[in-house]
Amino acid sequence: MYSENTNQRYQRQILLKEFGEAAQNKLGQAKVLVIGAGGLGCPALQYLAAAGVGTIGIIDFDTIDLSNLQRQVLYSTHDIGKSKVDTAILKLKALNPEIQVNGFPIRITNQNALELVRNYDLVIDGTDNFPTRYLINDACVLLNKPLVYGAVLRFEGQVGVLNLADPITNIKTNYRDLFPEPPDASSAPSCHEVGVLGVLPGIIGLMQATEAIKIITGIGKPLYNKIVSYNALENTFYDFQISSTQKSRKLIPFDELSFSNFNYEWFCNGSSNAPEISVEEFDALRVSELITIIDVREKGELPTVLEFPCKNLPLGELETFLPTLNTVNKIVLFCKSGSRSVKALKIVKAKFPHSEAFSLAGGIEAWKKYNFKMTS
8 A cells, every 4th residue: 555645646647547556556566677878768767767666777887968968858967977877866766765776887788788687577778779779689588578669860769669479469579570680880870970859869768668667557558569650850650560580589699698699799880890801812721721611602502612612501591500610710601792791700700709700702703703713
């Protein structure tokens, strides 16, 4: 039972016949982890605290900058230079002293993510970069935690609920179903590069808080396997379903050890500076030492390679065979022209960041042309 003061604090929620004291009790017992105390995290934190979520965790390693204040309205001018986490704790406790707020002024990594996420019922992703989004997604999948996704850029934002099964279809999708592969950095600029309308993160962050409250209390219908997109210039919404794919399951680390070894920075950014080996260097390496050569083309794809021994592991199947891959020797991956082998290299390096692996520049076609010239 609530005290008189507590009842008064949450009175407008408890009065809702679809909500009542039962839902308020669920909020009080819930633990929500908000990763990122920036544009999305600030409004989500304020309204989760005001609603009475019993335990709130905040992860953010950053300090408050003047440029943050246009959209991160939890902070004030006097807070510039201070820790976001420490400042957020003070503001939230002033708003609602009845709740517990845990702060982690650190960067979330694959070395600490599982330990941090494990202690919470639900995660809100308020981050702004692809490596961290994939990392948070994979941690939530491994620990079976619902994830409320949000993203903003310029005048548009998105929100959705991931890793939560639809009770009717039992389908459960994750961030890798939405983006099986990270987009190229040149085609996915950040807010730091192109800007964002200040009110937009507030709108999306509040929608994330709304979804969290719905999931915790069981009211309404969360955005299972769905993304809602909002355009602030037109004040319009549209939504689309996320389809579950087997490919996304193969890309997710299969256990906690694999997760701790997965190189998320390489997975998202490695293709821009993938180590390549020229056809001349490749021939010299084959002569000088024992190496593992992998053909990532589809089975039966031409031209046929008879000049040297190699394993045919098509790109779509490569992830399945990674646990058996010998990383003691140097590895050279090739395809027809060099593009698929770069993608394959990214997968190998993400799993085995310390391996010596290379993509054959120009692919097998370039190698065939080079060797034809050398012998003619």
